Amino acid sequence: MSEGRLCERGWAAHDAARWGARFHEPHIREHGVLRPASWDEALGVAAKSLRSLRDRGRPVGVLGSGRASNEENFLAVALARVALHTGNVDAGLRRCYEDLLAALEQPAAAADREDGIRRLERSDVIVLIEGDLTTSHPRVAMGVLRALRRGGRLITAGWSRTQMSRLATVHLPLSAAMPVSTLAALQQAFTELAARGDAVSAGGGGASAVERAASIVAESRRVAFVLTPFDADSVVLRTAASLIAALADDVAAAGGTPPLVLPLPVRANTCGAFDMGVAPHLLPGRRSLEDHDARDRLRAVWGTEPCWSGGLSAEEMIDSVSGLVVLADDVTEFHRRPDRAVAALQSLDTLVVFDSFVTPTTKAAHVVLPIAAFGETAGTITSLEGRVQRWRSAADAPHSIRPGWRALRDLLDALGATYAPQSLDVLLRDIWTAVPSYGAIAPAALDAAGGAVLEDSGAPRRATPVADAMRRTASRRVGAAPAEAPSDATADAMRWLLRGEGVFDWGDDPLVTSSPILRRTPASERKLRPTGVVMMSTDDAERLGVRDGWTIRVRSRSGEAHVAVSLRAGQERGVLFVPFAYRDRLSALSGDGGAVEVEVSRA
Amino acid sequence: MPNLLLPSVATILTQRDETPDVRTYALRFRDPDERAGFAFTPGQFLELSVFGFGEAPFCLASSPTRGPDVEVTVRRCGRLTDALHTLGPGDEVGLRGPCGNGFDVDAARGKDLVFVAGGIGLPPLRSLIWNVFDRRREFGRVTILYGARTPSDLVYKDELRDWERQADVTVRVTVDRTGPGWDGTVGMVPVLFDHVELNAATSLAYVCGPPIMIKFVVQDLLKRGFAAEHVISTLERMMQCGVGKCNHCCVGHRYLCRDGPVFNVREITEMWE
Amino acid sequence: MERSATRVIARSDVNEWLAHILHHRDVIAPTRSPGGDTMFAPITSPDDVLWDFENPLAPPKQFLLPQTEPLAHFRRIDGHMHVEPVAEQRERVLFNVRSCDASALAFLRETYARDLADDVVERRAASLTVVTLACSVPCELGFCVCTDAGPFLRRDFDVQLTDLGDAFFVEVGTDKGRALVGLADALFQDAASDDQARRDASELAARAHFGGETCHFGSAMRRISTKRVADELWESMSAWCLDCGGCTHVCPTCYCFSVSDTPPADGCSTRCRLWDSCQYSAFTLEATGHNPRTAHGERMKRRFHHKASAQYFQRDGRVGCVGCGRCVKVCMGTTDMPTVIAAIRHGTWDGGRAHA
């Protein structure tokens, strides 16, 4: 994908599409069951039900996806704004990326054309806030290793001792109770250091980890901050991003090269989907809904006056619309409460799903329109660093599965929309017109190895007016709250905290779960341990007398559950982390997320 | 064999539930020539296919002395074994093998034999035990020690009683945790050593079961004077091909599916990777 | 087999020879992909063949061991299961293969023939004719001199070509090679002693190209085989590997596989052999959840034990690495073959900085 390199998924899942259970032809629901249908019939049924909802003024919406190409996402936006005349268009897991972006603003003079990972590789120090970067973003981890090999240093902040943290000069454990306090302390330490102007002395003996980290940042010329969606909580992510932004500003102000700030999205094409306008409050090109220039361009491309209003987020849509179109995604993989999401889908008047894999979402659909998977169809995607790359079809999609862009175009046609591009080339040209930053790329550059880099890449592409205010309040709000000291009480008298981990997606990707090789890897543990696990520190396990894989009883004010433990070294004591994949297994205990106090005992 | 990795079709003759999650199947090759030509030694295993779900290794639990049909005893613990447990008499599966080295039965002639098994470790020993009973004169005293987690996890319950009735055979059974109707020994397998007389000098010991149980039993046997060469065990690793090609089962440069699964304890301690 | 015959073919005649070959066989050669990369792929015209190219990232191993290889179809007919082997029988020519890759194909062929022979692979190997193009100008990252797999070959080829400028020196190694030359025998002249001299000079120059410091297997192999590599060294090296499996996928000699059936549909399914990687943590994971090789360092140790230990060398009669340099190119971390071999020799690890 990048420079000819692939992650595990790319090497081993190349034809995983043949392994999964798939719909090989369109299906429509009749008397409660899905039955095969022709494309014409299925498109007709989908169009008729959606049109009728729209005409009766019932709420409808469209979910794009970070797993779909730019072209498919652009058509999903057209489907919403042109054909269904609604601003309800979003993608699962867009939010946690935007949480990071919202608070960031590129520090002053970084109008640097280099793309992010190249700059990362040349950093003198990298500050990484992570869940586990090596599994969540291997391509970025590679950049970190490159920097370290060149002599750069690494500072990690996270929940446990990961592979990256083992390579770090300083590791800052995050506290489950106050996850951002460590970052606040880091920012404060740096500010004080900068004010005193004696970076070196703070690094001496007796300095705390935070002080040492601050002084390493202070003495480095090229600084990079890498932010992953390390937490599932929106507020935490926003606050953390604000603090990092403030720290980056301070670093820039202290006279160094303006640092690189690299927020990481969860899925391969989250950036592209965002660029294409898959967000309820933005137009393609990440323009505001009122942007006149963007409106003019879209009017010209779409040949009509589309809906310019804002709409609902993905989760709001699932809860409240009557008709929903889902593109290449499964709601159980991103919704906070997968069980409720499926129930909500089942109560929809109309659910149209463009996807060929058999998932809880396609199973709940009224119309399934099977489209080709990644690797079976041509298109472009945009990487987290703003590289637009062409994706060629490596294998042909089997049976009557259609390329996603064509199936979407066919539905636009069936809905009688003014916009329904006749070929992939026309579609690409339309995107080039509608989205100026893409328009600036010579189409031929896409064919260069590694694709072409968007002009304003390497940096978050949108500065919000709230960002500044947010980061100012963030540092005040969390102040230098002391990290919770680990409780020294005996195991049975201990207070435990149950807490959700950050978003981790690839173990749920159909290309992974259907690959005979990858579905057994621990990253797709959900399939390995269907009853779920919580992560526990090895110290706690010893005190409690449990071993890896043993079952414990967890009780909170709202319920009780039995769950297996998975042990992790270097994790904060007294905390049980719930991996994202298992969030629903313990939702009865934690209500709607966040950290809750629980009692724990051996089962 | 037409192809190294190609299974032959076999029909399930009978099934018997041993425990809630362990079942014994008797299988017959569909092709009469193949059935007639199938020869194996105890300790060898088969690659069993459930069509559409892949294949997995299972010890031959029956004895070559009892005719050409074969038995396997399978614990349900994954995709393939789940699928297998939905099949019954008349259904067809695939067989490939025999694979592996098996026990050296001739080397045991004239010796006293000690069989120590834990849980689902009894099937491969059962093959050898039957073999020994069918050629009873060639071997000395037989001692069978068997343990499982609970009484309901014991396999071949009826047979254990039959074995006990044979001449010159001692059978002792224990469970880790007692259960309804159990009045026998309670404790891990090594506790049974206190209930029998063993002569290390004249005996060979065969140990099969979970890794942790093998570890403790072997320690005990060595302490009781058994030479490492005279303690024989089977090793388990993830396997895919069963014929020494796929590399899943390697320990160092040893291939458990070809060089094993049967090794004596000296060989095991010398193994490293 | 009789002494290798040596011939010469004029550069201007090569395309005609290729045209003859294309007439009789499928030809796979390094060629330009639509995306502009160099790759091994079936060609339809002699002009598609590249003569001056960087060795493709994907080795030609896929033509002996496909990444996904259907072995048999299972079909239920009238209530009975039928096992239908997948018969694939095509005479193929691999053209312009580099020396290292030809050695690797020989390594794989021998591996599958040893002990219990895998007849599917044997048949495929038998129907494959390998024409190599000796590396007069060695590639940047290769270290084949250390593994006895190049830059020129003495075995493992059916036909070896050496570029002499206006002509190619042609060495015929096997009967298969002889047959291939025989398809257009008139285009070949017997080699003169002057041609032989030019070829030998080219080989000497190529060898000289490598210089002194490459990748010394000998001492590393002794350490690995005698267990003198500290576990801590594996552990610290493994922190610099991202577990992506790239090295094993692009390695021309890696051959670990798994076997899996496609999900049954209408009573039919297909049994496939698939490339797997010993670097994936689930490689040794058992159904019960037990995994004897969980530590990342142990997986890395496994890979190098298989590639560079006396135990395997004795079995295989070759080093399990042909020195093609692909893992250097593909590694997302810093733990490629030469870097690790150097670390083992020195007994210390510096994150691969010396090789940066």
Ligand SMILES: Cc1cc2nc3c(=O)[nH]c(=O)nc-3n(C[C@H](O)[C@H](O)[C@H](O)COP(=O)(O)OP(=O)(O)OC[C@H]3O[C@@H](n4cnc5c(N)ncnc54)[C@H](O)[C@@H]3O)c2cc1C
């Ligand atoms: C030599 C040998 C003899 C065995 N004999 C018996 C027996 O008599 N009775 C019995 O119940 N079990 C036996 N096992 C274990 C049995 O092979 C596994 O329980 C079985 O493979 C689980 O497969 P699954 O498909 O249900 O699990 P999955 O998780 O679906 O496994 C997928 C594949 O991985 C491989 N695999 C997974 N676990 C193991 C494992 N523990 N050992 C080897 N391969 C594995 C198999 O090829 C399997 O098909 C034996 C194992 C070995 C190595």
Ligand code: SF4
């Ligand atoms: S050694 Fe390099 S190429 Fe191989 S798995 Fe590790 S990171 Fe990937």
Ligand code: FES
């Ligand atoms: S199981 Fe394949 S090599 Fe042993």
